[in-house]
Amino acid sequence: MSDAGNMRARYRRITRFAARYLVQAWWYELFLPRLGLSRISAHGRAARLQRIAQRFHVLAVDLGGLMIKVGQFMSSRLDVLPPEITKELEGLQDEVPPVPFPAIQAMAEAELGVPLERAYSFVDPTPLAAASLGQAHRARLSDADAAQTGLTDIVVKIQRPGIDEVVDVDLRALRRVAGWLSRVRLVADRVDMPALVEEFAATSMEEIDYLHEAASAERFGELFRDDARVGVPEVVWERTTRRVLTLQDVTAIKINDVEGLRAAGIDPSEVATEFAAVMFDQLFADGFFHADPHPGNIFVTPRVGPEARPWTLTFIDFGMMGEVPDGLRRGLRRILIAAASRNGKGMVDGMRDVGVLLPSADTAELERAMTKLFARFGGMGFAELQEVDPREFRDFAIEFGDVVRSLPFQLPENFLLIVRAMSLTSGMCSSLDPAFNIWDAVEPYANRLIREESGNVVQGFARQAVSTASVAARLPQRLDELATRIEDGRLVAQVPRIERRLDRVERMVRRVVSAILFAALLIGGIVLRADEAILGTVLMAASVLPLLHALFAGWASGRGPA
Structure with missing residues (x-):
């Protein structure tokens, strides 16, 4: 096959894979719950999602190119994707x-x-x-x-x-x-x-x-x-x-080569602490950071001679770098301070300031979940988390994940790279030292930021006091205007003329529901036949009934009054 033919085949293979599993996701996660069949949708969800991730893993390794990068990015999207997918893809490397x-x-x-x-x-x-x-x-x-x-x-x-x-x-x-x-x-x-x-x-x-x-x-x-x-x-x-x-x-020595580090007289736990501090500096101070700090891109280089430091962290591969604009960096600092102080509401406010949450988002449930998260797991290191009852941890993770994924998120520029960098940093430090506690690294850094921004906090309180006083001063006048409009009868609510349209809507609903059900059964059957031939065939056959109903309802409504 020619190069052009190979490229066309590659394009079709990627889009067909996406189309197939998008239709499957629509069927299980959107359509069935609307019919009140959420229990059927939930049955086997974990295995279904894991199977999709496994097949994408195979596709990415087979195709190479950007598909491996896509899988690596997906593995860090704990806020959007369920753990069955992120867990399966987290080990995806350039296996070409x-x-x-x-x-x-x-x-x-x-x-x-x-x-x-x-x-x-x-x-x-x-x-x-x-x-x-x-x-x-x-x-x-x-x-x-x-x-x-x-x-x-x-x-x-x-x-x-x-x-x-x-x-x-x-x-x-x-x-x-x-x-x-x-x-x-x-x-x-x-x-x-x-x-x-x-x-x-x-x-x-x-x-x-x-x-x-x-x-x-x-x-x-x-x-x-x-x-x-x-x-x-x-x-x-x-x-x-x-x-x-x-x-x-x-x-030199790969940063995750624990035995090699010990053989060179280097304490892996000290490397973990230093590495976290260096990554924090890149993200929160310099604003220019290495966005791909996986073990193959960082060496620990022993030093000889009268130098004060016995070893150095040596970074390589600067193809994937990120920048943090000043405004975003200030927002990230607020999030870090809130995390260090175990402030759930402050964490949510920081997420809104950064732009991760849309202004219209109802964050009451997220604030409650964050507060619960800090109360139960705040301050725990990786080793302590391993001692938590897996059932408790799983139940909380499902609840918290559902809350997060239900909110309207948006990603500021470069935020995906920040999430990736922090995820890799946390994983690296825990592999170097199972007792490593990210809070021990966060708290001193956050305390330094609090000292640096203490003057700004005082100014912020002053601005807030002025704003509150201004609102309070205008409030009596606005209440008086509202009362006057009510007395004059100028406060009205306009209601659509529903009565004259109700019959027409009822007739249309019957046809629309039948048409949607026909399409859903037919498409669902086509998608499922590849893996479950019997169920797929039954769904395709069953689609005939709503088709006939849609046609009959349309004929009947056509004879009635318009």
Whole structure:
């Protein structure tokens, strides 16, 4: 099959997968509950959702490209997606075979404009790492470049051939699916799917532009230039293009290699505490953060000599970076302070200030759930949570998840990356130290923020007092105006003339219900036949009855008075 044919087949495979399971979700989660069949809808829901996630996992690994990135983002959406899906996808990594070295060599030579043996004195044909967008090879600079840069051992990151076309097809398919979802009110009321896909597209296009990644690496290095906790590889600009990135080789102990850390005399629990502090600084102080801090992108580098620090956290892979605008950063600080003080209402207010919750959202249930969450689990570390009765934890998680998913959420710019970064940070720290308590890291940081913003709090109280006084001053006049309108008979309520239309509506309802039931049974049967042939066939046969009823009701109503 030609490349164009392969791309068409890829597009169809993604959209067909989405269409099939969107119809299935509509059938079970929307249509059956409207008929009063919620119990049937709930039966087997966990297994059904897990099966969908498993099949998406297989699809993502098979297709590669952006599909793996989509799965990774979905695994961090605990606020929107049920745990059966996020749990199944949380281990999704770039499980793709490497591109044969001759193809990689041809790509690199076309980009650099010189034979590979002239650009580098040595390139290892076996990749150090292979991902869905590119792969990395160990190499050494030529003598001339080594003398100029002061570096010898480097890592060359080379894009997979044809990845531009793959990304373009994947984004077109995702935009199509987002368009479908935007027509579903349940989804559209909570999240702007087309805008979310565009944010994901912008991040993806930056990730395949190695010049952008190189600039991000330098910017990140500048932020931590005087911080002995953090190390960043140098960029070899002379051997860097949009599709080839050459960096200093900083390979060391992977941050999640607990045995390796202990063998080097490094306490994993100290690494967890330091890593959390560094990520907090990026998010709440600098506003420019590493959005993909998984174990393969962070090393712990032992230091020798008279330096004060025995080790450094070394970050690599700056393709996925996030920025936190000043306004959003201030809102996140308020959320952090509320979390540290176990203030459920303050947490919800902070979420509203950040823009995660729409202004129209009724947050009474969320405030109650947050207060209950802090009262029962606030301050607990990962190890303590493991000792909680699983049934209690599961029941609360279901209740809390239902409350969160019922509210109208929207995602501010870059918020998805913030959620991803914090989720990976928490998971990393817990794997380094099962007794790690995120509250121990949050509280000192929040206390510092409280001290920094104490002056702003006083000013805020003053502004609120002035606003309250202003409202109170206007209140008597507004009440007087309302009383006058009532006395004059000018306060009226306009009611539609329902009586004359009632008969017509009743006739229309019968036809509409029958038509919807016919379509639902027919589509549901088609969808289910692939997995449950008998049930699918029965549903398709049963669809004939509401079809006949719709036709008969239409004929009968046509004979009656209009």
